[in-house]
Amino acid sequence: MSGPPSEPILRVRDLHVRFAQDGGVVHAVKGVSFTVNKGETVALVGESGSGKSVTALSTVQLLGENARAEGSVTYMGREMVGAPERELRRVRGNDISFIFQEPMTSLNPLHTIERQLGESLALHQGLSGAAARARILELLTRVGIRNPEQRLGAYPHQLSGGQRQRVMIAMALANGPELLVADEPTTALDVTIQAQILDLLAELKRDEGLAMLFITHDLGIVRKIADRVCVMQGGQIVEQGPAREIFANPQHPYTRKLLAAEQTGVPVPVPASAETVAETKNLRIWFPIQRGLLRRTVGHVKAVNDATLSVRAGETIGIVGESGSGKTTLALAIMRLLPATSGRIVFLGRDIERLGQGEMRPLRREMQIVFQDPFGSLSPRMTVGEIIAEGLGVHGVEPGRDRREMVAETMREVGLDPATMDRYPHEFSGGQRQRIAIARALILKPRLMVLDEPTSALDMTVQVQIVQLLRGLQQRHGLAFLFISHDLKVIRAMAHRVLVMKDGDVVEAGPAAEVFGAPRTDYTRTLMAAAFPTAQAAE
Known part of the structure; x- marks a missing residue:
């Protein structure tokens, strides 16, 4: 890759983002600085809550009304922080496009694929009728949708996960952006579809000269696609540099922890006499x-x-x-x-x-089941203790025992503090909620x-x-x-x-x-x- 241009596509300097929440202030992004050059892929990596997505949304000020951004975000030398809404609208979708994690939440379930792509072309390029249809077919073909003519009248629910994500990429490419922001675009996909989407993004970067800001918690993806890496923790970038150097010689303890988080070992063998x-x-x-x-x-x-x-x-x-x-x-x-x-x-x-x-x-x-999304399977109106104990009443398990003690015992076994049993699911992290779901199943033995x-x-x-x-x-x-x-x-x-x-x-x-x-x-x-x-x- 040739040397970087004098002015990066995107320059972020000392960015701070604060949210007014519950009478207080949450400092979500704290002094973040990095650049993205033309034709370069920069990965923002870190765990949930580290500030990755908020940083990305700040590039075109797609933050809620309760948010306040300070510092500088420049696109091709133009300041985005504090820019007029008219200026931001010209950049959004035209120059900087987004691909989000779950296309079903980004695509309108009531509109066909042709209509949704057509709306973007009409809004930003003034295309309609036959010209818009031809451009839509070109885009769908470009992102690998087979028989695109047959997909124009399809609704999002009629497409597979990989097809929906390809449609989202087509929408992002529709107006020839300079920068593509991909926020966990492959997390919900199967490994083969994930590989296809990553190959497609790499091909688009090469052929279209796109710059990419790629947000993920999967370091395997980062290793495959990124030129440079910024590691985020607690709203700050704790380490950044060329991807090869970060993977070969990580300097920060948190980066080393992320790189060490690989699944290892094998399960204990099953006795031959097992029932x-x-x-x-x-x-x-x-x-x-x-x-x-x-x-x-x-x-x-x-x-x-x-x-x-x-x-x-x-x-x-x-x-x-x-x-x-x-x-x-x-x-x-x-x-x-x-x-x-x-x-x-x-x-x-x-x-x-x-x-x-x-x-x-x-x-x-x-026989019990634990689902993929613990937040969706836990009642937001019940305390954690009530959720875990619910099955005891339904099945009449050990009626003579104190249920709170049984809940406390099970919570300890799955690594949760029994003192939190009177809290609600939204007060726990994703990993803690999954432990709650496991405890709910485990308490029934x-x-x-x-x-x-x-x-x-x-x-x-x-x-x-x-x-x-x-x-x-x-x-x-x-x-x-x-x-x-x-x-x-x-x-x-x-x-x-x-x-x-x-x-x-x-x-x-x-x-x-x-x-x-x-x-x-x-x-x-x-x-x-x-x-x-x-x-x-x-x-």
Whole structure:
């Protein structure tokens, strides 16, 4: 790359951002300074709450009314802090474009893809009619949307996660920006789709000469895409420099901590005498497609085809695959939360696939689930103590014992302070909320726990803590885990055996060491190459 121009695309100097909140002031960004040059990718890295996103939003003053920014942010030499709204509107979307983490919250669910892209072109370039349509097709083709003509009339919910993110990138590129701000654009995506999006961004940077400000907590992504790195902690940049130097010789203790937050180790072996907790035989879950006035069945969505598995006490079965592969559907069917079309489900030696709801009720406490987003699964109107204890009343568990003491005991076991049981979920961090969700399941002393993407929304250091917690709980209580994830690094650290699913089929299954060490199918090899690019390159 040639030397930097005399004036950077973006220069941030001594930026401070404060928010008025609950009668006080939160100092979110404290004296941040960095530059982004033409054709350069600068990564802002750090854990949740470190100030990364607030810093990025400050570039075009996209902060709430309760925010006050001080210092200097210049774009191509023009000051953005305190600039008139008319000037900021000219820069937003034209010169500086944003790609956000979750496209479903950024795209309008009531408008087609063509209309949403067309609105941007009409607003910023005055394009309409055939000219706008041609430009939209060009953009969708550029970002890798296949058969773009067929997607123009689609709504966001009709697209996959990867397709939605590509549409967001197309919207960001629509007006030929100089700087692309990507805020956790791949966090919610499968490893193969994540790799495709990163390759696309790298290609766009090369072909379009874009500068990028890339915000993430995933250092694997930073290693792949960034030229320079700024490490943020507590609203400050504690270290910055060329990516190679940061990774090879980190100077700040916090940077070293982030780099050390890799999933390591393997689970404790399962005794040969361990009891089989749950198993399926040729399990099939098909959903009928019904059309017409009489709702005739004209086909089926084949969510799961002939899945056979078993999980023993103290064992973790890792279920991996892309979104829509049937991972969660399989787990929910095993828990009898979805009806099976055919096949057998055996739980603790008993056939349960045909049991009625009344017959299933006593078994419910033995099988629990922990979801991906703990904040969405915890009632904001209940205290943490009430949330954890709720299942005790529902299932009539140990009615003679003091429930607060049981809650306190369980909170201690998952690493939470019992003194906080009267607080509400919003008063806890993401990692703490996930511990609350685990405590809610654990207090019922289940035999089987389904963990559905329990670490994907968490920072790397917190992910490591949750994996270590789950390993310890499994060893102490002999828990059987069905662990669903698209993060193969987490699966490698947690799973004894692995099931690889694609389009409802189990395409590969076996001991984790064999699946990771010598995958037999092309699809599994593709997943491994996306998750462990450095290892693949070394081979």
